[in-house]
Amino acid sequence: MRKFILQVHLWVGLTAGAVLAVMGFTGSLYVFQPELTVALYPELYKTSQPDGTPVDVRTIVQNAEQQFGKEVISINFPMRELENYILKVEGNKQWLFFDAGTGRYLGQMENRRGIMDDLLDLHRNLTIGENGVLITRTCALLLAFVLLSSGLYMWWPKKKRNLKDGLRLKPNASFKRRNYDLHNVFGFYFSIPLLLAAITGAYFGFQEKTQQVVDTLTLAKEPTPYVKKLQSAYQAGVPPLDIYQALDRMDQLYPAYKPRTLVLAPDSLATLNLTYLASKELEAGPQYRPMVYLDQYTGGIVYDYNPETAPIGRKLTRNWFVPIHFGELGGWVTRVLWFFLGLMPGTLWITGLLIWTGKKKKNKKRGYSIPGKRVVAL
Structure with a gap:
């Protein structure tokens, strides 16, 4: 043996x-x-006013839409070492950086974290896509x-x-x-x-x-929804929520948490995604990250992951796996x-x-x- x-x-x-x-x-x-x-x-990630109150996100959205003439479809809020806003506008694959202290446009990058995203790509999938994911995770x-x-x-x-x-x-x-x-x-x-x-x-x-x-293993009463398969109930002739309506909805949910990301639905069937963090700073212990998937037409909740009330199996993977x-x-x-x-x-x-x-x-x-x-x- x-x-x-x-x-x-x-x-x-x-x-x-x-x-x-x-x-x-x-x-x-x-x-x-x-x-x-x-x-x-540092020119993109550091704010010009580190001790000041961040500019309201709606002002940032307005500045981006005026400058690029397109609707904002994605927002990354200031958190941890990132002191500024990062946005994407429709039809532009670049990540756009805006100073959280002044609202001024700072520049853009193809990768949100620059070369560090290339490093992550090598770590996760050896830079060869889905085949690489299969190889690395099998290993x-x-x-x-x-x-x-x-x-x-x-x-x-x-x-x-x-x-x-x-x-x-x-x-x-x-x-x-x-x-x-x-x-x-x-x-x-x-x-x-x-x-x-x-x-x-x-x-x-x-x-x-x-x-x-x-x-x-944790005897869950119902399976965890696979978020990539969640869908909105398509309504012909009904416009989806715009970025401002989505922000209003974000403010209503989890007011005690810090907004992390907002991503509008990429197609007519997908959901609108909101994520939050318990703290903007790195803290030891589990990370509480609420995730909400909304119907893009009604704003109704399709799936809501609450890190405090979720079943133990979801808490284990969502709250603990990332910090581990x-x-x-x-x-x-x-x-x-x-x-x-x-x-x-x-x-x-x-x-x-x-x-x-x-x-x-x-x-x-x-x-x-x-x-x-x-x-x-x-």
């Missing part, structure tokens, strides 16, 4: 490990996305349910007196031994954080399926930890690869080859 598990661990690690290394490294950088985005694009599931479990099985010593060796780096060790210890020791200590990051990461790629599993995956659960402490966590898949892949190649060379010198014998790879 041990030899079989070893082979599974080896070959899954050698293949999926390369993808996980890329995902981990890009994820490490993306942990500090808000701060890096501001540092890269995340392999990490969670194959590599970590098989790695811990092989890490566990046959004799209790050898347990201490698996918990520390051996001093004054050779390169070969140090590499082996790095793989085993780091793999053990980071196993639980890696498991959490992998499961929550898979959720973002297989959201509907993951939510179904969570709902089943991005390392925000414990504030700055876990963000720093998650930065190093992102380096672990690459570290384990490289050290595992070195262990494997070392064993191959050793067996070749002996005149025979047993592929992967006693090799531990990510």
Whole structure:
């Protein structure tokens, strides 16, 4: 049994490990996305009046529509490191930035976060679209349910007196031994954080399926609606809500929360989407993010996710998965930890690869080859 598990661990690690290394490294950088985005694009993200009261969003909308001659269809409100408004107008794919302190137009970018969106694209789907999503999320599931479990099985010593060796780096060790210890020791200590990051990461790629599993495990009385399939009741000849009516509706719902995004329906059947945040600043713990999907013709609620009253399965994925995956659960402490966590898949892949190649060379010198014998790879 041990030899079989070893082979599974080896070959899954050698293949999926390369993808996980890329995902981990890009994820490490993306942990500090808000701060890096501001540092890269301060002229767009920093307001000219940081201590002043933000200009009313309707004034921003008016300025945008006057300047570009088109209706505003999407709004991102100031929050966290973003101090300004970001809008989109009909027929323009660029993100438009407006100073929250003065209402002045600042400029535009194709990506809302500039190069950081390219980094996210590489992290999520390897820049190859839906096929990339399938690859990255499958690798995340392999990490969670194959590599970590098989790695811990092989890490566990046959004799209790050898347990201490698996918990520390051996001093004054050779390169070969140090590499082996790095793989085993780091793999053990980071196993639980890696498991959490992998499961929550898979959720973002297989959201509907993951939510179904969570709902089943938490004995939900009814399934969670898949928001991408929600629709408005089409009414011929009835105009959809415009941006100002949508803002009025947004003000009526969740007045104790901060507005985060408003997106008008992109076609005649889609819903109008509103999202909120409990706080504009980064806070440790779960993140309460109400999400409301409205009928674009009547303004009636099609689906309302209330983070305080929702079933436990929805609370788990909506309130907890985001801060867990991005390392925000414990504030700055876990963000720093998650930065190093992102380096672990690459570290384990490289050290595992070195262990494997070392064993191959050793067996070749002996005149025979047993592929992967006693090799531990990510």
